[in-house]
Amino acid sequence: MKYTIDDLIFSKDIDEDLYCQLCCNLMNESVSCPNGHCLCKECFHKQIETVKPECPICCIPVTVQTLCKNIYLQKHINNLKVYCPNSFLNNDSKLILDEKNGCKEILTIEQLKNGNHLKQCKFTFVSCKYNEKCGKYRMNEIENHQDQCNYYPTKCFYCKNDFERMNLSNHLLLDCSLVIIACRYKDGGCNETFPRHELSKHLALEDNHQQYISNIINGHQSLLKSTSKQLKQLRSSCEELETKLINNDYSFNGRWIIKQFSAHFDLFKENPFTNLIISPPIFLTPTKEFSLSLSADTVVNSVNCISVILSKQFQSSSTIKFSFEITNQSQTKSIKKEEKKKFSHLIGSSHSIEFPTSEIYNIHNKFIVNDQLIIKFNIKILSIQDEQQEIEESEENFNNTLITELEE
Helix, strand or coil: CCCCHHHHECCCCCCHHHECCCCCCECCCEEECCCCCEEEHHHHHHHHHHHCCECCCCCCECCHHHCEECHHHHHHHHCCEEECHHHECCCCCCCCECCCCCCCCEEEHHHHHHCHHHHHCCCCEEECCCCHHHCEEEHHHHHHHHHHCCCCEEECCCCCCEEEHHHHHHHHHHHCCCCEEECCCHHHCCCCEEEHHHHHHHHCHHHHHHHHHHHHHHHHHHHHHHHHHHHHHHHHHHHHHHHHHHHCCCCEEEEEEECCHHHHHHHHHHCCCCCCEECCCEEEECCEEEEEEEEEEEEECCEEEEEEEEEECCCCCEEEEEEEEECCCCHHHCEEEEEEEEECCCCCCEEEEEEEHHHHCCHHHCCCECCEEEEEEEEEEEEECCCCCCCCCCCCCCCEEEEECCCC
16 A cells, blocks of 8 residues: 555644645655755755755755754654554555544654554554465454455365365365265165265166166156146147237237438348348237338339338238338328238248338428337237137227337
8 A cells, every 4th residue: 555644644734834845745854955945855855966956945055965954843744643554445546544444543753654553553454374366454354354265274174185265165076085975876766875986986886877877867758758748738828828819809009110210221222132121029929929121112013112011920820900100290191001911821921011202201291200210000910820700909009119220
């Protein structure tokens, strides 16, 4: 811990005449020129030897021999009160007073310099004697430190060898030849215990433990069958719940917010086949996943359009009713379209709804505001696996929000 006398000062309202005019610290071994101007001894010597042999205050010529000790001034400085250096935390970058665990002694500068207090201060920081990596602790905390030190030498109860405390558990668990262990085929029915060094000898008994090994394999096979049966039951239960959910008039409503639309559009124009704008995934149920994508400029029947595409990401043929609404700053001008389509059983089966670009991209129509396009959507599964059961559309609820934006 690095410090200067000024860092430790306890006294308040110190006369500014006690500070050296060159280094601006309290004068250490103050000396004066023949005219009585005082500086630190070290500072005055540097002035004479490296700058100019004169007093920097009155410019009178001086030599090291003509400088005089100011005994009265130094006595006054030495009587100033300072904290014990061990009053602070062990912090090299900044002195922080440790009011809880630090030394409470207040010394004079003279007492600090003679070193008697520091030699016997129980709050002095010392390095761990077992390993310097352990760091430092106060001398009066040695017992607590030894109880916690990872490097403290600890004797193995079995082999009586010494190990660092942090390595003892691994030694007992993996290495110590005298530790009593159970047979590795305990789960197969062998309940014998023995010192670790007898493991090989033990395993050679009873036809190399083949019966116990067979018991373990049979147990694992039985567990696998049981787990597979439970998994089938869970899948069946999940499918039943999803069917009930779909048959109970369930639909998914949400908003797709496409931020930085102009940047997305530029990427699309560079390569329309690979740079479709794609939404985060949409889960109607845990296994019924959909996604939205947007083709920013396509031609349909000789008309330039935006295509909003709904893709099914599960493997069942389904009849789905879906709608897209491109929102306008004025709600009455928003454009909404709806379709009911049969999706094939293939993953990725999709259908789209088109909107004319002449309306959407016209800046005066205010569909794209603050460089973002907002599309409200509703997705409703009417039937799965060719079941033709129409379900009325539920009330619109736009609490689910998807956001697409480019990473900076």
